[in-house]
Amino acid sequence: MGMKRYSQRRPITILFSLITISFITVFLYCTVAGADTGAPKRLATAQQGDCAACHTDKVLPENHTGTKGMVLKDCTACHDKDEISLKSKMPTSHVHMLSGILCQTCHGKKAPFEKVDYKNCITCHSTDVLAKVPARGVFLPNPHNSHYGMDVDCSLCHFQHNKSEFMCAQCHDFKNVTPSPLLPLSFLSKSTEEKTVEASEKVPEEKPPAAPVVHASVPSATDCTSCHSDLKFGKRFGQTPHGKLNCTICHSGITDLTRHTNKEQKPKLTACYVCHSDVNETYAKSYHAVVAKITCLNCHVDIHPTRAVHAIKDKVTDIQICTGCHGDQDRYVKNGHPARILAGNKDAASCSDCHGVHNTPVFAMTDAGIAAKRSYYTNLCVSCHREGGVAGKYGVFPMAVKTYGETYHGKVRQLGHFEKVAGCPDCHTGHNILPPGNPASVLNPQALVKTCGKCHHRFTSRFVSYMPHPDPDNPKQFLPLYLTKKFMIALLAAVFGFFWIHVLLWWRKAYAEKRCLVRGGGPEPPAEESLQYVRRFSMHERVMHVVLILSFFGLVVSGFPLKYPDSFWARAFMAVFGGIQNAGITHRTSAAIMWLLFLYTCWLLLKFLFPGFRVKGWVGRLFGPDSFFPRVKDFQDCWGMFKWFFNRGERRRFDRWTYWEKFDFMAVFWGMLIIGLSGVIMSMPELSSHFMPGWIINIVYLAHSEEALLAAVFIFTIHFFNNHLVPDKFPLERNIFTGSYTLDALKRERPEEYERVLKENRLKEIKCKSPGTAVRLFAGIFGIASVLVGLTLTVLIFWAVFTR
Amino acid sequence: MTDEKVKSQSITPISRRSVLKGAVALGAVAVSGGLALNLASPGSAEAALKKMPRKWDETLDVVIIGSGFTGLSAAAESAGAGIETVILEKMPVYGGNSIINGGEYNSWDDEFHLRQKLNLGDDSVDLHEKDTLKGGDFYGFPELVDIFVKGATPSLNWMIDNGGLKLREVLNRTGGHSAYRTHTCVEGVGRCYTEALKKIAEGRGAKIRLNTEVTWIWRKDADLKSPVEGVEIMTGGKTKNIKIRKALILASGGFSRNKEMRQSFNPSIVPEFNCTNHPGATGEMIRYAQAVGADALQLAFIQLYPYAEPEKGLLDTPAVYPFRGPGFGIVYVNKLGKRFVNEMERRDVVSTAQIKTGLKPTYSIFNEAMIPKMGTKEEVERGMARGRFIKADTIAELAGKLSIPANTLEETIKNHNTYMKEGKDPDFGRQFTKVMIPLEEGPFYAIAQWPAVHHTMGGLRINKDTQVIDIWGKPIPRLYAAGEGTGGIHGSNRLGGNATPSCIVYGRIAGTNAAKETI
Structure with a gap:
């Protein structure tokens, strides 16, 4: 029994041992490797400023000045601002260490090291002084005198060996940072009144070496100011952010004061980047560095201030600094945003708000560069002028961005081809931006011809009545556009409403009937009739349909990305075309083909109505069974079909053309009228201005777009269903491609035509051979592919419509 | 208990009690004498294996769990009797909820006789008792109420004399009280009492250990003579066992911050409610005591503080003003500018009325003249800087700032005046007194308020000597409890300002009795 159990368990045992061994290996590896890569060591013997002693990996940035021998005061000379405060960034033990409070001061000299109690802290730090520090704002109270009183354990917030945390934030919404980067450290002091400010100097007992090692042979600030005695080197400099730095930190290279005074030793070039490495990195790529070759000191002229120092740089000083070089007041300052700032508006954009401070970008003069530049500056305009943006506060037209986005300009921008169309500064200009009402404005009616003429050529002055920010939902701004939009919506709703209901009802009915047929077995058609083919479409007509399909797809795939430029597929389509240029060519070529097809069809219709220029009998032909023109029977058929859908009558007996086929055909006429004519107008906007005002383009643009949606979705849903996807023809009615179908099908689908043919004895005339394999194969592949492409496009279009 | 004893029990006629008792003592007793009484998470591995510690890491005379009003008072008395006393506190700061409370203390009198001095009418022990019982819908035990009400005044004087407590020269008549008896300390926060108590307790030799969490109470079995033997603690990530020679005092407070526990007793206190308490008010000591046989009662009575800051549920200094104000004519209005309750009502009534308005938050309206009666100008100014108080010269302007209809608010205030x-309020039947100030002269102030979970009235069952009573109705030897963690004092609704005196009076009793236990 025992043996058996053992043998059964053996594989498990082995597996278990393997797992255990691998765990041990991993653990051991981690332990060994951890010595190199893990947490920093806590070396009690480490010297101040010797970061590398504990941190084996590099903790300081690449070009940081050497820290050996530094004390906290040397660090805070540079790191005195909120965002780079060392006090709040480093574990507090580092601050202690740099202030000369070594490990043993608190933990004792010998192992076992003592746990540090709150009582240790208050031998140096004064709870009284801390409690008196005033609050720095409503949400920055002094936490040292809270409802918990003053005697709270320091280590609740001030962690020594980890980054500190602010305990009060567990319940309160205060914004304090522990320890505060702004306040000096507070120590126990003999006379508590005076000692809050310079407390950091008063490190008791364990005083650090008086001067750091690196500074030993270097002149001190007082040495320098004894000669360089100007006010700008003395008191005023002291108030600047650099004021705490020793002169030699920037003006390095002076090692011997005598040689310097004998003019034998000059300071090296000031290297701001040593400390300001983060700024330097961005600045190196900026316009001022790359093109203008300007250095830090060209703009930062007040390092040694010649006048009283402004503590905070505001937007006005910002403008002053820039206009030091860009001095054309008329061009840059007199009007527009800067004028607003100088008038006291703090929200208006200053030079640097748009052009950046250290990151003024450079753009190549290539297509991509122009696009990037337009995009960069337009995005900046958008950031304030969008709906709900800052600009709205001052009564600027709030819909500017949204309505621009609906125009050709805006949509091409979204497609990523900004080199083709105008962005904000192209029309409004970059500087001197003024409202249209101002005579000096580039948007003033007189000036517009010139403004538009920057891109558009050979137009009449009527062209400029085009609205670049049309709001179709605002009847007060633009009534014709408002009405056009409402009309197009009504048209779409009516057509889709009617035919989708028609489709759904048909679907239901067809399925119900099919089920009955399956149950009843269904009548078997006579073999002869199912093998005999009759002609329905001539070669001519079939080729026309194939060309129509191809041109229609060409139009849809090249046009819809522009209609929905923000949808996920729009840019992908553009990529397939290889750019918007090619898409435009495709669109225009397809449109031309469709126009030719349309004109040819018109010609055929005329031939049908007036064969051999014979006018007589045209009424009969127009309303005859072979005509596409609607007649009374079509309305009766439609009504009858609805009855049939509801099981209130027999299926209608159709003649050669059913009413939905006629609708498909007739729709082309209104479609071509709206979409074709509008397309022609838009394809040559400047030329059209010789015949009509520019605002017509706004109207035809909207009509073209909405009609395109109607046409595409109508074809891809309703036409496809009625002719191919209806259950008794699913998946494809091939006769439009093969040209013929069986006699049986003719009899079943179009009994009236069949009877007419029999009566007129034309059966022999229309009888034909069954289509060849090649034709059938082509019909199947091309037909199914078209249907699938159409349905896919429908899904994409709906996706775009419903995720907008 | 030995096997023999179990056998003898099963021979004697079986009473209901002995069956239950057997169940309580079940696994532990039957298997071996070395196991401790333990009902924690039945079925879990821990429940079956909680062994009595073989050796103790430390031995102490009196151990107190919790460093709030109760724990500090108990420590003061116990240490005062010359007994080694240690307070265990799981949080990193001492004081629990007490140190952050509103600083209100109800007492019918004090050594300065403030009430007479300020000419604020009559009061007596009897009246205070009646108000307390009525305010709790007579769910409180009269003998327990009697003790703390009688002890309130001497204890207040004790803190003034021995602890350096300083009172403001004001008295408030707060919701549910029929007299001006609510004292306020100078700091305006419970720290003034905890500091006074801490000064007395530490002066007498008591020690406080912070960051020390009690994780179990050791008791061998549920025998009437089986005492509490020690506690298991967790400190600095290590588990230790302390043997207790005299007594264990539970002063660990309520469970307002324990969302699961409060909803398990009162499903209407949904987790979405804010809470005014400190994060440590999680009530696990009540559960541990129950697990060693203690009885608990009235745990479903959970109080909402009607005037908490609406966003986070803080009970900051401004949030005490609406509570202090009713006696001086403060008016509560909803967002439509209408009154919705009698301002003199108890906390539960006001809270329910607020929730029923269906419009968060509601506001208290008062004027400049009321400020010195309720607090100080500085406090109000600080509150205004934080956006807690809203100030305006006229009622209409105030309404505008609160975005409530100005006409309605003006009419409401006019009617109330x-x-x-x-002297008659036909709308809500408010009782008026002579010292109330009509809202006629500005500037006017408003403060937003909304209920938050504040106090758990239920808890462990104790007797007059603060001994914890077991489920058979007998005291558990060497186990005492007092404060918010005990039940049966405040009934269904604690009146504001009653918690502090009840904690301190009962804490002192517990400390005195614990010190008297023989080793």
């Missing part, structure tokens, strides 16, 4: 003059 008329009612005050006539």
